[in-house]
Amino acid sequence: MLSPATLFHPFGLDISALWFNPASQNAFSVVAESASPEEATFVLGSVLVSLIVVYLAAKAGGELCVRVGLPPVLGELIGGVVVGVSALHLLVFPESGFQESGSLIMRLIEATSGVGTEAAGSVFQAESEVISVLAEIGVIILLFEIGLESDLKELIRVGPQAAVVAVIGVVVPFAAGTAGLMLLFGVPTVPAIFAGAALTATSIGITAKVLAEIQKLSSPEGQIIIGAAVLDDVLGIIVLAVVASLAKTGEVQIGNVIYLVVSAAVFLIGSIFLGRLLSPFFVALVDRLKTRGQLLIASLIFAFGLAYIGAAIQLEGILGAFAAGLVLAETEKREELEEQIIPIADMLVPIFFVVVGARTDVSVLNPFNPENREGLIIAIFLLAVAFLGKLVTGLGVFGKPGINRLAIGVGMVPRGEVGLVFVGVGSATGVLSKSLEAAIIVMVIGTTFIAPALLRIVFKEPDSPSAGTAIAPEAADASAVSAE
Known part of the structure; x- marks a missing residue:
């Protein structure tokens, strides 16, 4: 995910809204300044109808996938595809090339409310911007929830393994993808580097949601995956800054790279250290509050505050939210807060996954379109590199006999929204040809939709406990009782 506002502005690269709605950063001000009160009401109405569509798509897709043994998050993604730019055109966005006439929701608003064509x-x-912002908040809540469910001590313990996994997951696919495109397909150097960089991404949101659904988030494999995915996110931002600078100026600005590396390390380590130091004061403050929702609201203030700091220093807001969750998980309020955050997550997180699916144009997979064929051939190569380049990350785990290395590799595979960010930046800079851009999109679609299903398969409980997941204490107690 890209941070809002001025993610790379200090570096002369304004890509703040390439992920969500680059064409309408001032949508709210446009409505506020030029629209009548009736038109402002139409904005609210269109947002409400959009949310109805989002929740129906999420629930229908999730229920269908649960019944066939697939992760619900996959159903939310598929539901988004059905209602989005690829099928029903209910939930579409201006940056996908759609006008209001192409949105069935807007047609409904026009027909039922009498809003004029100009308005x-x-x-x-404005409706697209609101939904996009809600999706951003949704993934921030998701990462805050994941942080709450994670074990900071375990993450620190697996830190070296996670770091190795993250580095392998960046270096191997980047090197293999770049070299393969240049040698096998004759792609010029800069576009090949950009496509190779897109292969380095890992969608922590998708992987974390699946791990939570299958109750493997706190397993050794789950903690290594989450730790590596967080580091991958940081490394992905650095790689994106480097290749974007290369595409724009033809040279890499070393100062920018150093700034990102230092700021990432200081932010993550500093926020966790200071958070743990100040957490007793947080608990004492919450205990003194008398109004309803004191714990939830205070925790959200803390999470949003760290998310903003992460965005302000050109990292990602989700990293700050994750760090906030890790800190609060160390307090005595953890279980109470976990229960209170669930309804908030149930309301906002599905918006993120449905929007990711809605923005995905699967028409690039159509082999009968001659314009797609060159891209599909390259896409087959990129898909192979995307999977193999992350599967080998499991080999980087050391000192963990019996751990499920295949599960770690599969957990690093999804590219999701992070991969789409690379596509957006590549399109904006003009370095990607249509065929190479289509190939990257196919790679993102394939890894996003296939990996969640594979993750559930590779995490299935074996007949013996030696395949790498820790036995729950309850299971151990039950075994002891039955043995007696």
Whole structure:
């Protein structure tokens, strides 16, 4: 995920809104300044209808996948594809090339509310922006929840393994993808480097959601995956800054890279250290509050505060939210807060996954379109590198006999929204050809939709406990009782 506002602005690269709605950063101000009160009401109405579509798609897709033994998050992604740019055109966005006339929701608003064609454009822009912002908040809540469910001591303990896994997961696919595109397909150097960089991403949101659903988040494998995915996110931002600078100026600005590395390390380590130091004061403050929701609201203030700091120093807001969850998980309020955050997550997190699916144009998979064929051939190569380049990360785990290395590799595979960010930056800089851009999109689609299903398969409980997942204490107690 890209941070809002000025992610790379200090480096002369303004890509703040390439992920969510680059064409309508001032949508709210447009409506506020030029729209009548009736038109502002239409914005609210269109957002409400959009949320109805989002929740119906998420619930229908999730229920269907659960019944066939697949992760619900996969159903939310598929539901998004069905209602998005690839099928029903209910949930579409201006940056995908759609106008208000292409949105069935806007047609409904026009038909039922009598909004004029000119005003419909402003309403469509604002509605898309609101849904995009809600999706951003959704993934921040998701990472905060994942942080709460994680064990900081275990993450620190597996830190060296996670670091090795993350580095392998960046270096191997980047090197293999770049070299293969240049040698096998004759792709010029800069586009090949950009495509190779897109292979380094890991979608922590998708992987973490699946691990939580299958109750493997606190397993040794789960903690290594989460730790490595967080580091991958940081490394991905650095790689993106490097290749974007290369595409724009033809040279890499070393100062920018050093700044990102130092700021990432200081932010992650510093926020966790200071958070643990100040957490007793947080608990004492919460205990003194008398109004309803004192724990939840205070925790959200803390999470959003760290998320903002992460965004302000050109990292990602989700990293700050994850760090906040890790800190609060160390307090005596952990279980109570976990229960209170679940309804918030149930309301906001599905918006993120449905929007990811809705923005995904699967028409690039159509082999009968001659324009897609070159991209599909390259996509087959990129998919192979994308899977193998992350599967080998499991080999980097050391000192863990019997651990499920295949599960670690599969958990690092999904590219999701992070891969789409690379595509957006590549398109904006003009370094990607249409065929190479389509190939990267196919790679993102394949890893995003296949990996969650594979993750559940490779994490299935073996007949013996030697395959790498820790036995729950309850199971151990039950075994002891039965043995007696």
